[in-house]
Amino acid sequence: MTDRVLTDIALWTASLVRHFPELAEELAPGRGTPTAGAPAGTRPGRDRLIGEERREALLLQQRHGLAVPGHGAAPIRLHISDAIRDITDGVTELEEAVRARLALPRPGRAGVGERLRRIAGLLDGIAAHPVLAAHVRDELRRMARRCARALGDTEPVVRVSGRCPWCDSVSLRAFPDRRAVLCVNPACLCSDETCGCRDDPAYRHLWPEERWAELAEAAGFRAGELDAAME
Template sequence: MNPAVWISSLLRRYPELVAELAPAAHGGLRERRGGGPVGGTTLPVRLHVSDALRDINDGVVELEEAVRERLGLRPVPAAPVPVRLRRIAGLLERVAADPVLAAHVEDEARRMAARCARALGDPEQMVRLAGRCPACDSVSLRAFPERAEVRCVNPPCGHVVESGGKESP
């Protein structure tokens, strides 16, 4: 994968995460203990969502600062997370020229996109791959982008084909 995929995922999902912080404040309903929906704006803050937002906000700020510093660019004014993500995305061509920076941007963007997805209740993304497992010859190869891993999901096998660029025995 590349960092653009993770940045676009964050751009798309971040507003959902903000809205998820207190859905009742946005016209949503919550359930009263014992059943039955209750309207209003008294829904308590969901701490795991709040923690994810803080982590992503801090992460995006730090990532943009690191990218700009490494590329020798002047600092830019503070901005909301989506604006910062678009600014980082606009620098990806230059980032790609620095393998260390490119790996860092991809790792951080993937981590933050996964954190956002988990806070929104999404299961880990899994992508079916063409081809056969080199260990058991089944057509059960799957990519797990959040882990940067390709593995055989055939229960008796479980062979890891790629994990951080290395094949397991």
Template sequence: MTTGLAAQHTARAARWIDILLRQFPELLEELAPGRHGATAPSRTRPGTDGGTAPVRLHVSDTIRDITDGVVELEEAVREKLGLGRPARADAPERLRRIAGLLDDVTAHPVLAGHVLDECRRMARRCGRTLGTPETLVRINGRCPWCDSVSLRALPAWRTVICVNPGCRCTDEECGCVNNPAHRHTWAETGWAQLAEESGADPREIATLVDDVHEGEAA
């Protein structure tokens, strides 16, 4: 693996870290008292309070898996960079510290690939547990129709959309003209033109799509 490819890997890892930082707190909220019918009785041992909310084991397992994974990843990164063992911290703080070391990780291609694989795996497991069918990933550039920074990629669908609810195009065959719930979309064949008109990078869009397919194949 070349250093250039390693730089691509760390750039992609940074995106997955950003997604994980936004989604991980939602996992903790899923376990918070009062969520998902806390007043309903749960099956408990005799003599215990039957009015407490049942433990959502799949959420708890995911939190533990991601927390352990982040700890192990930060320790691996710091060991390779000769930085010693990290101070104790929660998962989000460790993720931010890993993100701060990505420039140095670029000099170690094998490590860069490992960081990408782990960040992608953890983010995708987090999304699955939350029931998120597709993560919207921000694309640089402005929508050619509404000039908003509202372009998002849906990697699994190989599509870019404008998420601005007020955006309307001039294509009479596009659903956004008459249906407020419809969003203007660009299929893969339209990415080059979209990049030219919006300032987006077609390579960035393709990279995000590749991330999804690589993650599913892993």
């Protein structure tokens, strides 16, 4: 079991914990922002009502596949609600699978964020099972990408000088939200057989923050360049 897989698990978990709550906010865009010309004090109450209606509609949709009419509420955004349902179910199933493999009691009910934190707390046990670890990494990566797509994936990207140590192309990019550097060359493959770049065409080799000094030396740029890029 390599540290690479564990690092990936930690990164994808952190991404989901950070961005999953934004999906709920996207179901009711503009909440709390008064409409131009609306009488003072009327919009917040209506926004709360719309939010409650959308939450109820989402709950019914998740449970029964039903939609309910609301008084004046905008239609629910199906791609967002689908992403919420997929990630919620996926995280629940993943935690149950991890605990079953580690011979731990069935987990109690909890929200997505808490379940993700509980999975992260089991990393030492997961590390002892390479097949399980790879599965956890792949599922978290899939769900983090699903979340990013639903939100529009607007993470800023900064070009980094120097050449990728693996493919020798000028394809290094800094991603400030993830505090990571990726090689965006689709043909790049590293030598770590457990790295996702070797078996997933959409995956890109990644350097976390603790490996930036090593990357800077190998790629031929100043280590301080990444600190500036991440600001």
